[in-house]
Structure formats: C-alpha cells, structure tokens
Amino acid sequence: MRMRDTFIIPGAALVLTAAAAGSTGAQQNPLLAEWSGPYGGVPPFGQVGVEHFQPALEAAMAQSLADIERIAANPEAPTFQNTIEAMEGEGRALGRVSTVYSIWSGTMNTPEFAAVEREMAPRLAAFGDQVTQNEALFRRIAAVYQSPDTTRLTPEQRRLTWRYYTNFVRAGARLDAPAKARLSEINQRLAALYTQFSQNVLADETDQTMVLRDTAELAGLPASLVAAAAAAAQARNEPGAWVITNTRSSIDPFLTYSTRRDLRERAWRMFVNRGDNGGAHDNNAAITEILRLRAERATLLGYPTHAHWRLENAMAGTPERAMQLMEAVWTPAVARVRQEVADMEQVAAAEGTPVDVQPWDYRFYMEKVRKARYDLDQNQVKPYLQLERLREGMFWVAGELFGFDFTPVADVPVYHPDVRVWEVKDRATGRHVGLWYFDPYARPGKRSGAWMNAYRSQERFQGEVTTLVSNNSNFVKGAPGEPVLISWDDARTLFHEFGHALHGLSSSVSYPSLSGTAVARDYVEFPSQLLEHWLSTPQVLQRFATHYQTGEPIPQALVDRIEAASTFNQGFATVEYLASALVDMKLHLAGSATIDPDAFERQTLAELGMPDEIVMRHRTPQFGHVFSSDGYSAGYYSYLWSDVITADAAEAFTQAPGGLYDADVARRLRESIFSVGNTIDPAEGYRRFRGRDPQIEALMRKRGFPTGTSGN
Numbered sequence: 001m002r003m004r005d006t007f008i009i010p011g012a013a014l015v016l017t018a019a020a021a022g023s024t025g026a027q028q029n030p031l032l033a034e035w036s037g038p039y040g041g042v043p044p045f046g047q048v049g050v051e052h053f054q055p056a057l058e059a060a061m062a063q064s065l066a067d068i069e070r071i072a073a074n075p076e077a078p079t080f081q082n083t084i085e086a087m088e089g090e091g092r093a094l095g096r097v098s099t100v101y102s103i104w105s106g107t108m109n110t111p112e113f114a115a116v117e118r119e120m121a122p123r124l125a126a127f128g129d130q131v132t133q134n135e136a137l138f139r140r141i142a143a144v145y146q147s148p149d150t151t152r153l154t155p156e157q158r159r160l161t162w163r164y165y166t167n168f169v170r171a172g173a174r175l176d177a178p179a180k181a182r183l184s185e186i187n188q189r190l191a192a193l194y195t196q197f198s199q200n201v202l203a204d205e206t207d208q209t210m211v212l213r214d215t216a217e218l219a220g221l222p223a224s225l226v227a228a229a230a231a232a233a234q235a236r237n238e239p240g241a242w243v244i245t246n247t248r249s250s251i252d253p254f255l256t257y258s259t260r261r262d263l264r265e266r267a268w269r270m271f272v273n274r275g276d277n278g279g280a281h282d283n284n285a286a287i288t289e290i291l292r293l294r295a296e297r298a299t300l301l302g303y304p305t306h307a308h309w310r311l312e313n314a315m316a317g318t319p320e321r322a323m324q325l326m327e328a329v330w331t332p333a334v335a336r337v338r339q340e341v342a343d344m345e346q347v348a349a350a351e352g353t354p355v356d357v358q359p360w361d362y363r364f365y366m367e368k369v370r371k372a373r374y375d376l377d378q379n380q381v382k383p384y385l386q387l388e389r390l391r392e393g394m395f396w397v398a399g400e401l402f403g404f405d406f407t408p409v410a411d412v413p414v415y416h417p418d419v420r421v422w423e424v425k426d427r428a429t430g431r432h433v434g435l436w437y438f439d440p441y442a443r444p445g446k447r448s449g450a451w452m453n454a455y456r457s458q459e460r461f462q463g464e465v466t467t468l469v470s471n472n473s474n475f476v477k478g479a480p481g482e483p484v485l486i487s488w489d490d491a492r493t494l495f496h497e498f499g500h501a502l503h504g505l506s507s508s509v510s511y512p513s514l515s516g517t518a519v520a521r522d523y524v525e526f527p528s529q530l531l532e533h534w535l536s537t538p539q540v541l542q543r544f545a546t547h548y549q550t551g552e553p554i555p556q557a558l559v560d561r562i563e564a565a566s567t568f569n570q571g572f573a574t575v576e577y578l579a580s581a582l583v584d585m586k587l588h589l590a591g592s593a594t595i596d597p598d599a600f601e602r603q604t605l606a607e608l609g610m611p612d613e614i615v616m617r618h619r620t621p622q623f624g625h626v627f628s629s630d631g632y633s634a635g636y637y638s639y640l641w642s643d644v645i646t647a648d649a650a651e652a653f654t655q656a657p658g659g660l661y662d663a664d665v666a667r668r669l670r671e672s673i674f675s676v677g678n679t680i681d682p683a684e685g686y687r688r689f690r691g692r693d694p695q696i697e698a699l700m701r702k703r704g705f706p707t708g709t710s711g712n
C-alpha cells in the first residue's frame with residue numbers, strides 16, 4: 001500500500017470558489033490585477049512581494065462581499081442564473097489572490113510571510129462565515145433549491161444548486177444569531193490554531209538537524225545520500241560536515257541504510273518528535289484546543305461529533321462505515337507485521353547479530369530482508385530512476401491514456417528558479433488544455449511531502465477557462481550537472497501527484513465549483529493512486545527507466561524482482577498508515593472530552609494492539625493532514641477508501657484485452673471519472689466506469705492479504 005504524504009490544495013481555500021471581474025485598485029497591487037499574458041492569463045509571479053498579500057486579500061474580500069451583497073439584495077425573484085450562477089461568477093479577484101497566497105504558504109514560507117499568515121488566517125475564516133451567514137443570500141439559495149423549476153435545469157446545474165444549499169446548511173446558515181456568532185468565533189480561533197500548528201511543524205523541520213562531523217558516522221550510507229548531506233551542510237554554512245535534515249525525504253533513507261544503530265535512534269527520535277518537544281513549537285496545547293472547538297462546533301451544527309459532520313458529505317457517509325473498512329484491513333495487516341518482524345530477526349540472527357527490532361531498526365532490517373528474499377537492492381534500482389526521464393515517462397503515459405502532449409514553455413513567470421512550466425495540448429485536435437507547473441526540489445520554507453495545487457480550475461459557463469495546475473515535491477537536488485536519482489517509492493509518488501494533475505487537466509465541466517479535483521475527500525485520491533500503476537508497466541520502464549551512465553534500460557530480471565517484491569512490506573506500510581487514520585478518527589469521535597494528545601495516542605494504540613516495532617506514520621503533534629486545516633480531519637481514512645476503489649479499477653484494466661493500455665477502458669475512465677469532476681455522484685460515476693460498485697477483494701489481493709471479507 002502506498003499512502004502518500006500528499007494532499008490536494010483546493011483551488012480556493014474558501015468556502016466558495018472564486019470569481020468576479022472588477023479590478024478596483026488593481027493598478028497598484030499586482031495580485032489584484034486580472035492575470036494577463038498567454039494561455040488565458042497566468043499568475044504574475046515575477047511581480048509579487050510579501051508586502052502585497054495583506055492589502056490584496058483585504059481589497060479582494062471587500063470586493064467579494066460587495067458582490068455578494070448585490071446578489072443577496074437583488075429585487076428580482078431568485079433564479080438559478082441570478083443567484084447560483086451569479087455566485088459562481090463572483091469573487092474572482094479573491095480566488096486569484098488566495099491561489100498565490102497558498103503557493104507562498106506551501107513553498108516560500110519565510111518568517112515575513114508567516115507573520116502575514118498569522119494575521120490573515122482568522123480574517124479569511126471570518127470572511128467565509130460572513131458569506132455563509134448572509135441570511136438574505138441563503139434565503140435565495142434555498143428558494144432556488146426548493147423551487148419546482150429546478151427540473152428545467154441541467155443535471156450539472158441541479159447538482160451545483162444542491163451543493164450550494166448543502167454547503168451553506170453545513171456551515172450553519174440555519175442557526176440563530178447567537179449560535180452563528182459563536183460559530184464564527186470558533187472558526188476564527190481554529191484558523192489561527194491551524195496556522196500555528198503548521199508553522200510549529202515547519203520550524204521543527206527547518207531548525208532541527210543532525211550534524212555529522214566524522215566519516216565513521218556515515219557508515220552504510222550510499223554515495224548519493226552522503227552527497228546530499230554534504231550539500232545540505234554547505235547550504236547551512238557547515239562546510240566539511242554532513243547534515244541530515246529533519247524531513248521524511250532525508251530521514252527515511254538514513255534509517256534504511258545507516259549501520260550506526262545509535263545514530264538511527266537519534267534521527268528517528270528527532271523526526272517522530274516534531275511538534276512534541278515542549279517549548280515554543282510544541283503543538284499539544286493547540287491540538288487539545290482544536291479538538292475541543294471542533295466538538296463544540298459539531299454540537300452547534302447538530303451533529304453528534306466532528307467526525308459525523310465531516311463524513312456526511314464524503315462517499316463513506318458515516319464514521320461507522322469508514323471504521324468498518326479500517327478494522328477489516330487492520331487485523332490482517334498486524335498479522336503480516338508479525339511475519340515481517342520474524343523475517344527480520346531471522347536475517348539478523350543468520351548474520352550473527354541477533355536483534356530485538358525497535359522502530360529505528362525497521363527500515364534497516366526490512367531492506368536486508370528485501371535483499372535476501374528478493375535479491376533486490378534499492379541502490380541497484382536507483383541508477384535507472386532519473387527524475388527527468390521519469391517525468392518524460394509520465395508525459396508519455398498521459399499521451400497514451402488521455403491524448404495529451406506536453407511542451408516546455410519559457411514565456412510564463414515562475415515564483416522560484418527551480419520551477420518549470422509545460423503547455424498541455426490535446427493531441428487529436430491541437431486544442432490548448434492547460435499548463436503544468438513543476439516544483440520538484442526541497443528548500444527551506446517549503447513544506448515537506450508532495451502535493452498538487454490547482455492554480456485555476458477549468459470552467460466554461462462564461463467562456464472556456466483552462467486549467468493551471470502544479471505538482472510539488474521535495475527531491476534532494478544533486479550536485480550541479482548530476483541527474484537526480486530517485487527511489488522506486490519516490491517514482492510512485494511522482495506518478496501519484498501527476499494523477500491529481502491529470503484529474504485537473506481532464507476536467508470538462510461548466511462550473512468551477514464542480515471542476516476537476518473538487519470531489520469528495522475520500523474519492524479524490526482514487527485517480528492519483530490509480531495512475532501509480534503505470535510506472536511499473538514494461539512500456540514505461542523499457543523506455544524511461546534508463547541507466548544514468550550507460551543509457552541501458554532497466555534489466556527485465558530486476559523488474560521481475562521489483563514486481564515479485566510488490567507485496568513485500570505491506571504489513572509495515574498498512575499498519576503505520578492505519579494507526580494514524582484510526583487515531584484521527586477516534587480523536588474526532590471522542591466528543592467534548594478534554595484530550596491530552598500524548599495520552600490519547602498512547603492509550604488508543606495500546607487498545608488497537610499496535611506492534612511495538614512501528615510508530616504512526618504521522619504522530620498527532622505533527623499530523624498536518626488533520627490539524628493544519630479541516631481538510632483531512634476525520635478524513636485520513638480517505639486514502640484507504642480511495643485505494644479500495646483504485647485496486648478495483650486497476651483490475652478493470654488488467655482484465656481487459658489491452659491491459660493497462662486498453663483503449664476502451666481508458667476511454668471509460670476519462671468519460672466517467674477524470675473529466676466529470678463533481679458534476680455527478682462519485683458512486684454513480686464509478687458504476688458507469690465499472691458496471692458495478694467497487695469491491696474490497698482487489699485491495700486485499702494488491703497488498704497480499706487474505707481475502708474473504710466483502711463490502712467496503
């Protein structure tokens with residue numbers, strides 16, 4: 001199982017997607033201007049400074065509120081056009097500013113920018129509440145939703161109307177005035193806490209490092225890792241030393257290869273204690289307050305818990321259904337961990353150094369077992385996995401499945417010299433589809449992990465607007481002139497994020513609120529997880545997995561060993577993920593109890609029977625998915641939910657005559673999944689693609705667990 005540390009940043013972080021033309025004051029502030037230049041306009045990165053954000057957000061919020069006031073005060077009777085469609089058209093300036101703001105937040109987060117974020121986060125939350133608490137506006141939305149005339153609307157228009165109505169109700173539009181006021185207070189306080197939470201984690205990831213000064217401390221590390229550590233030391237003015245930074249992309253390989261058990265333990269403790277070190281960057285108090293406020297908000301809104309509120313509009317529908325799936329997978333996954341640990345102890349004993357496996361040993365011995373059992377050495381694979389060649393491979397897959405062509409462009413401004421841009425065109429018609437921005441390398445101020453960010457969503461109700469989308473990751477930049485070699489896991493992540501990008505680029509809908517990746521949280525990882533499957537196809541490997549020195553394609557024997565090892569280590573991967581997902585759900589099912597995060601985590605894991613050899617993939621004090629926004633709160637299970645669908649969908653391909661490149665299945669995938677955004681119920685879209693509902697057995701097969709349970 002591949003639970004990526006990835007998530008989607010919605011095009012507009014606000015309740016409503018964006019809009020509205022006006023350009024008051026835009027002359028002074030580049031963020032407020034219409035996006036100009038080629039491809040229907042592009043973000044004005046070259047002109048943006050940190051000082052522009054606050055005034056631009058303030059002006060854009062004011063403008064959006066004026067637009068909304070006008071829609072709400074319209075003397076004509078409410079109609080779809082003068083209410084719902086008008087809402088889709090308003091707030092354009094705010095959408096543009098928020099997009100660039102989110103890019104700075106994730107990738108250019110300097111102390112100056114962080115100060116702006118702390119100031120603006122609560123005010124943006126208050127703005128969102130001002131919109132959803134506008135009574136005249138809600139009366140109009142409700143009138144359109146309840147009108148018998150909706151039968152004359154297109155299915156997409158009916159779904160959009162339903163979505164507005166539901167979103168407003170879920171945000172408290174039907175509450176009385178005191179309850180609304182309290183709700184708004186809660187949301188503003190939460191926004192401040194989310195910002196504080198992310199900034200604390202980023203501070204621990206940036207400020208804490210493990211500095212090595214003696215070559216003996218490099219024992220076991222592959223040359224690429226040593227070079228990266230030397231480069232990191234150089235960047236931090238530690239010439240002659242080696243720096244292991246406190247991010248997953250440098251800690252995981254260190255834990256895999258370092259033969260120095262003492263240093264592995266030190267690196268592991270530094271990483272798993274992010275946000276949990278006492279002092280100024282400790283997140284425990286913030287978490288307790290976030291959980292308390294979320295519980296209070298759920299009660300105000302009429303739900304038993306925060307989890308019930310969050311799950312209501314997800315595909316799962318209820319926390320119980322999500323828990324049922326997680327529990328069905330937990331038991332076989334833990335059983336697999338017992339086998340994995342036994343294998344490790346056997347390997348260690350055979351080497352004459354028996355070991356009692358601790359969490360900082362797991363990756364190290366796992367790699368030994370991989371070598372012993374599958375004759376597969378990650379360091380033999382890496383020379384064939386050049387970042388830029390794999391990017392070409394992804395483009396080729398997008399050509400085969402989606403008919404897209406990618407061409408590099410130089411006439412588009414970027415926010416950092418590392419960022420590159422490609423134009424995407426439809427191969428058959430030559431039509432411009434959109435732009436793909438690529439920001440591959442780690443740097444200070446960029447948060448860890450990998451993610452997709454939609455800068456602009458496709459829409460056509462006021463003329464065709466094309467997609468601008470970016471993929472972001474944290475590969476360690478190699479020495480100048482050297483190709484960046486990545487691991488097999490990283491290659492899968494690359495394809496995963498590209499799947500999100502293709503979801504955005506394939507969109508063909510009328511309204512921006514329903515476009516591209518604006519789908520249910522537990523469905524959105526399905527297109528991206530599905531795309532991971534094309535990496536290991538011979539078509540990709542033979543042409544694009546070529547040795548960086550000899551140009552030879554990866555040997556078939558090596559590919560066979562990779563395939564044979566594909567269910568290897570699924571116990572570890574599933575358990576470290578599920579432990580996080582279960583703790584997330586239980587934290588949000590606990591209601592109004594005051595929670596001590598460390599104690600709750602310990603107790604919950606003990607009750608679950610968490611193996612001692614494994615730690616949660618994201619411990620509570622650093623669990624950004626859950627505490628840096630509402631986004632994946634009570635929603636980390638989504639990766640598993642989506643993967644049930646993914647595994648089932650992949651079998652639709654492998655059972656077809658053309659396998660993963662079967663043209664008919666690919667066409668159904670585009671028509672029923674990738675292009676429809678949120679214009680139809682995802683369950684219905686999936687049935688159109690597959691002819692039935694997803695079944696869990698494919699997932700169990702994919703992970704090498706015994707099947708026998710059913711349903712999802």
Ligand SMILES: [Zn+2]
Pocket residue numbers: 004006007008496497500525528
């Ligand atoms: Zn993802």
